[in-house]
Amino acid sequence: MTDLFWPGDERAGSHFSAEDFVGAMLAVEEDWLGRGFSTPVDAEQLALDAEAGGNPVIPLLRILREQHPEAHRGLTSQDVVDSALMRMADSAVATLRRDLRVVTDRLAALASEHRGTPMVARTLTQHAVPTTFGFRIAAWLTAVLDADDDLARLAFPQQLGGAAGTRAAIVELGRESPADVPRWHTTRAPVTRIGDALVGCTDACARIANDVLTLSRPEIGELAEGSGGGSSTMPNKANPVLSVLVRRAALTTPQLAATLHLAAAQQVDDRADGGWHAEWATLRDLVRRTLVAASQTAELVTDLRVDTDRMAATLAAAGDAVLAEQRSITDDPAPTYLGDATAYVDQVVARARRTPEEPS
Template sequence: MADLFWPGDERAGAHFTAEDFVGAMLTVEEDWLGQGLGLLVDAERLALDAEAGGNPVIPLVRLVREHAPEAHRGLTSQDVVDSALMRMSEAAVGSLLADLRSLIRRLADLAAAHRDTPMVARTLTQHAVPTTFGFRVAAWLTAVLDAEAQVDDLDFPDQLGGAAGTRAAMAELGVEVPAGVPRWHTTRASVTRLGDALVGCTDACARIANDVVTMSRPEIGELSEGTGGGSSTMPGKANPVLSVLVRRAALTTPQLAATLHLAAAQQVDDRADGAWHAEWATLRDLVRRTLTAASQTVDLVSGLVVHADRMAATLAAAGDTVLAEQRSMAAAAGHEPAASYLGDAVAYVDAVVAHARELVEEER
């Protein structure tokens, strides 16, 4: 599904599309009924009919009951929507984890390849001390590993509470609720945890994109995207388009997660009046933007061009200024400065790469 307002959105595939939502809701109804229905539902028609009742389940149930009059008994609309959202989220997270692990593999290879490639470290935009490009990549990799762990730890519970969470209708009907299925109508941690984990992914991806944008400036020229984007007016210009698009996602996803937290904080009574409704489109945008950004970051790292000669030249041009700290530390320790001032940077790279490779090997 292409989106002119969000170039690259098609990378998110069918996750959280209207059709995906309808399919997930139908599956929830079929699971509760205990039989398949084989219905084909027009998502656009359902969307048009949803306004009257405030959610798409009400018109969906009317259609379902034309084929199975006993369908939906004991459930409430929120049971169906929440369960559908979690099922869609679980499928989307599966795709996201695949991209994150692909990114981890590529970053591990890049860090290992450049563990000894010298460059100047920069702090507060200024030259600081010597470092290696492998060390910089290891920092990128650490952020992605943290994000992957947070995503991998998510769970996706169904919702079965009935009209007000008491399951009174289910009890009246003699329906036995499967063990371990929670009721969380007004306790939205499953949603906010998901939102936080997704934002952690775009944070980690933007960490990489920010460096690529900066280091690909012509006056620095230490990195460049494998296939730069063109310009509508300047032939031959190679813009770091993937990095720009990843940054775009990271500039918007925190606000989406904040909306999920605001909705959680605005829960009231035994089912909320509007806060629940605010989650659906917010979660859709957050999921799709995260999937798109992760996929773009895989391509960004896969095609990244490292200009080691420029890195070395910049470090050399910095001269003694990048060794000022070393001289003062050596004087304090009472010995001459060593030939290298990298501390345990190389050991750190090796440890992060080893951890990353162990993780992706376990997931195979």
């Protein structure tokens, strides 16, 4: 899948593509029926036919019932769409966490390598006190680990409530009523929680990208992307394109999650009139943009170039400006003023190196 309006979209693979959506809806129907379907389904034609009923399940059923007339009995369209969205989200989050694992492993290695690499800390864009590059990386790593923890806590429940959540048809058909399955036709926390967790991921990725963008400015030159992108008019330029594209995602995903919350707030009666429909494409864009950003971040940190000499030179050139607080606190002329920065780096690295089953 590609998108000329979103360079790099192919990194998200088939997640939340039209074909993925059709496959997930078919899987829901097959699980309910207890048998498979051999009838081919054209995703493009299904999309064209979906407008008349407002959702793709209605035209899908016309195809499926040609083979199995009893298909879908007891369900409603929202059961199928919601359950399909959760299946797709579960798969996408698994892929996302694999990319974040690449990021955390690389950042842990970099933080250990540079735990004592001196550089100047900057606050409100200005030189502040001495720090280490390892400490800066530990901040990046903390954000990524926190985002991954939020992903790990997500649940992807199926939807099985029938026409209005009462499961009346299911009971009348003598089907076992799955009491442990929540009914969330108009309580959309499963969707908004996914949205919030995804935005947390792009926040964490942008935390890294923003620093790379700043520190790769020629007048600073402390970091650089492994292979920058070109310019249409200036062949000498090596633009930090990966960082730019990661930042792009972080500038747009919060609004997508806000749309999911707005749709949740606009739920009404026992099934909503538009709020539910607003979620599908919104969640698709949010999932795919987050997957792309995580993949680009993994590449960014894997190939990141660090100029330790430039970091040391900048710190030295800062002179008294970075010693002011130290002199106001202590008379000790020691050249370092790092507090417990290295201990914190070690703590964050240890957290990153726990197995996925261990609590963080």
